[in-house]
Amino acid sequence: MSGRASPRNDQARQPTSYDVAQAAGVSQSAVSRCFRPGGSIAPETRARVLKAARELGYQPNAIASGLKAKRSNLVAVLISNLTNLYYPEVLAGLSRRLNASDNRVLLFALETEDEVDAALDQVWRYRVDGAIVAARLQAAQLRAFQRHRVPVVLYNRLSDGPDPVPSVACDSPGGERMLVDRLLAGGHRRFGLICGPEDNTVGRSRVEAARARLGAAGLTPAVTGGSFDHDSGAQGFRRLMTQSGNALDAVICANDLMAIGAIDAAREVYGLDVPRDVSVVGFDGVGPAAWASYRLTTVRQPVDRMTEAAVSMLLERVADPELPPEVRTFAGKLVPGGSARLG
Amino acid sequence: MSGRASPRNDQARQPTSYDVAQAAGVSQSAVSRCFRPGGSIAPETRARVLKAARELGYQPNAIASGLKAKRSNLVAVLISNLTNLYYPEVLAGLSRRLNASDNRVLLFALETEDEVDAALDQVWRYRVDGAIVAARLQAAQLRAFQRHRVPVVLYNRLSDGPDPVPSVACDSPGGERMLVDRLLAGGHRRFGLICGPEDNTVGRSRVEAARARLGAAGLTPAVTGGSFDHDSGAQGFRRLMTQSGNALDAVICANDLMAIGAIDAAREVYGLDVPRDVSVVGFDGVGPAAWASYRLTTVRQPVDRMTEAAVSMLLERVADPELPPEVRTFAGKLVPGGSARLG
Numbered sequence: 001m002s003g004r005a006s007p008r009n010d011q012a013r014q015p016t017s018y019d020v021a022q023a024a025g026v027s028q029s030a031v032s033r034c035f036r037p038g039g040s041i042a043p044e045t046r047a048r049v050l051k052a053a054r055e056l057g058y059q060p061n062a063i064a065s066g067l068k069a070k071r072s073n074l075v076a077v078l079i080s081n082l083t084n085l086y087y088p089e090v091l092a093g094l095s096r097r098l099n100a101s102d103n104r105v106l107l108f109a110l111e112t113e114d115e116v117d118a119a120l121d122q123v124w125r126y127r128v129d130g131a132i133v134a135a136r137l138q139a140a141q142l143r144a145f146q147r148h149r150v151p152v153v154l155y156n157r158l159s160d161g162p163d164p165v166p167s168v169a170c171d172s173p174g175g176e177r178m179l180v181d182r183l184l185a186g187g188h189r190r191f192g193l194i195c196g197p198e199d200n201t202v203g204r205s206r207v208e209a210a211r212a213r214l215g216a217a218g219l220t221p222a223v224t225g226g227s228f229d230h231d232s233g234a235q236g237f238r239r240l241m242t243q244s245g246n247a248l249d250a251v252i253c254a255n256d257l258m259a260i261g262a263i264d265a266a267r268e269v270y271g272l273d274v275p276r277d278v279s280v281v282g283f284d285g286v287g288p289a290a291w292a293s294y295r296l297t298t299v300r301q302p303v304d305r306m307t308e309a310a311v312s313m314l315l316e317r318v319a320d321p322e323l324p325p326e327v328r329t330f331a332g333k334l335v336p337g338g339s340a341r342l343g
Numbered sequence: 344m345s346g347r348a349s350p351r352n353d354q355a356r357q358p359t360s361y362d363v364a365q366a367a368g369v370s371q372s373a374v375s376r377c378f379r380p381g382g383s384i385a386p387e388t389r390a391r392v393l394k395a396a397r398e399l400g401y402q403p404n405a406i407a408s409g410l411k412a413k414r415s416n417l418v419a420v421l422i423s424n425l426t427n428l429y430y431p432e433v434l435a436g437l438s439r440r441l442n443a444s445d446n447r448v449l450l451f452a453l454e455t456e457d458e459v460d461a462a463l464d465q466v467w468r469y470r471v472d473g474a475i476v477a478a479r480l481q482a483a484q485l486r487a488f489q490r491h492r493v494p495v496v497l498y499n500r501l502s503d504g505p506d507p508v509p510s511v512a513c514d515s516p517g518g519e520r521m522l523v524d525r526l527l528a529g530g531h532r533r534f535g536l537i538c539g540p541e542d543n544t545v546g547r548s549r550v551e552a553a554r555a556r557l558g559a560a561g562l563t564p565a566v567t568g569g570s571f572d573h574d575s576g577a578q579g580f581r582r583l584m585t586q587s588g589n590a591l592d593a594v595i596c597a598n599d600l601m602a603i604g605a606i607d608a609a610r611e612v613y614g615l616d617v618p619r620d621v622s623v624v625g626f627d628g629v630g631p632a633a634w635a636s637y638r639l640t641t642v643r644q645p646v647d648r649m650t651e652a653a654v655s656m657l658l659e660r661v662a663d664p665e666l667p668p669e670v671r672t673f674a675g676k677l678v679p680g681g682s683a684r685l686g
Contacts, residue, residue, distance in 0.1 A: 074449075077450075082431050082434060082435040082438075083431050083432055083435055083630070085428070085630075087431070088425050088426050088430070088431040089426055091425060091450075091452065092425040092426055092452050092454075095425070095450060095451075095452040096452065096454065099451070099461075099462075104449055104450075104465055104469065105449070105450040105451075105452075106447055106448070106449060106450075107420075107434075107438060107447075107448040107449075107450040108438075108442070108448075109434065109435050109438040109439065109448075111435075111439065118442075119442075122447060126447065230630065230631075230634060234635075260634065261634075263636075264634055264635035264636055265635075267635070267636075268635045287426070287573065288573075288631055291573060291603065291604075291607055292577075292607035292608075292610070292611045293606075293607055293610075293636035293637070294636070
């Protein structure tokens with residue numbers, strides 16, 4: 001259930017609380033009480049309003065209702081790998097948009113994903129209005145959000161749980177398929193893959209998608225592990241060269257930072273020319289990927305659109321906790337760069 | 344008044360509240376009440392205790408006193424240029440240390456330094472225990488911290504005001520002098536400087552120190568502006584080449600990101616070899632400076648020590664608002680790298 005094209009579109013055709021009141025046969029103030037956290041309203045009235053709202057596709061104005069309601073205006077942002085070059089841009093975008101809507105960021109910068117539980121204890125304690133999580137959540141942790149009635153939106157994380165969770169993500173598999181198809185068209189046949197950390201679902205989905213696409217073309221790539229940083233990319237490249245007997249046409253890395261490390265190793269350790277001797281591609285579109293020394297061929301995530309979507313989805317759910325889960329998936333953009341011979 | 348050598352040293356010779364009680368002729372509990380925010384104690388007793396504490400150099404255990412006291416355990420972190428590669432490392436360090444001492448980070452990621460006033464309104468509103476500010480504060484804004492009794496520690500920012508403000512900084516002038524001396528010893532004579540943003544005191548202090556040292560050697564460098572990002576470094580390098588009639592021995596950049604941009608421009612636009620044809624140096628020691636394509640000669644800031652100092656200085660002042668201002672300046676470490684011919 002990939003979500004609505006863009007927030008602008010629905011604002012254009014958004015029904016008003018008056019429409020909902022009409023359809024539900026209640027007063028407009030009943031509608032606004034219904035959508036105001038803590039607003040007092042009879043259960044059956046609330047049920048009628050919510051039914052009408054859903055049928056009409058009504059979205060209350062989260063910010064306006066928020067200002068009327070008793071709220072902490074604190075939004076928890078849980079983010080891991082802050083020193084990974086991708087997340088500072090995400091955090092800056094989330095922070096800018098949350099502040100613009102009169103919300104404050106309670107930051108939890110996690111070094112490892114097992115720090116989530118400690119962070120969540122504080123999230124409950126500070127009575128945040130909601131949370132945006134760019135770290136892996138276990139099913140039990142997701143249930144805790146429901147139990148504490150704290151709306152949550154996952155950023156680039158797939159949920160482990162059985163139930164759908166409001167999420168914003170870049171279409172990693174789609175992006176990898178673009179890359180693989182263009183590399184195949186460019187005549188590459190001997191592939192190597194450098195994975196992300198094992199507990200990282202995004203990295204895994206990227207590698208699995210590339211692997212599947214290569215498999216469909218009858219190719220079996222050499223595969224090695226990595227940890228999303230520059231050095232693990234350089235080391236991964238060396239392991240792939242060994243595994244493949246120095247016979248690699250193209251190396252697909254689960255993120256840009258490892259791809260940059262792989263390019264450095266290809267040039268430094270093996271004196272290879274990129275892309276003449278070997279093509280290297282990444283994923284994310286971080287700033288350094290565009291630097292003249294790398295001109296990385298990669299898939300750029302639409303971070304602006306994604307952070308905008310995450311914040312608006314969260315504020316909608318702060319105003320109306322009853323909104324159904326929604327997953328919004330954004331296509332990445334292929335940046336041809338100069339580190340791969342694409343067909 | 345450059346601060347104590349290292350936190351470890353003073354813990355070793357730190358006097359106890361018992362010593363203070365003895366010297367002040369009061370009970371030990373009076374000492375602890377004196378250092379507990381909101382602790383009830385007679386003004387003259389408080390004065391005696393503080394006098395004795397200052398004479399003995401007594402530092403209360405901020406964390407322990409904090410836990411006993413009524414506090415929000417919220418610390419505001421104001422930080423600009425989050426997408427500058429240096430600040431994510433700083434924010435991660437501050438966040439890790441604040442969380443470890445049971446404090447939460449209320450993040451204000453500023454895009455421009457003129458967003459400070461809006462952020463401060465929120466800082467007061469959320470009754471934070473204190474603030475760490477890596478953005479420029481005007482004298483009036485510093486006074487507002489005093490007025491609201493919110494302890495503040497400046498991170499790598501010099502205060503505009505007349506009064507000293509608790510600050511942690513890297514010795515930028517000292518670092519630049521190291522670089523200039525080694526470049527002079529390496530035989531460079533025709534220098535170019537790429538500055539940081541005009542309103543950035545740190546960037547200015549770096550450029551002024553380099554300029555003064557060169558002036559003392561009878562040299563007048565070509566100077567051009569920059570904005571701390573990669574592209575402004577590349578553009579700055581081109582302007583310097585024009586200004587100097589393509590006669591540059593060495594380019595000194597106010598930060599690493601601009602130095603990396605300058606190296607890319609030297610290679611790409613002019614086909615120069617770095618450092619054979621031109622030496623390029625930066626400042627900060629960010630991750631990419633060490634990448635094989637750059638091996639930047641730079642001065643590395645001791646971010647771990649600096650963030651540790653900022654957090655401990657702040658928590659000391661949360662526990663004892665009467666502590667006198669203190670400026671702790673840390674020397675940077677010259678990283679020879681491979682982008683400059685040092686003597």
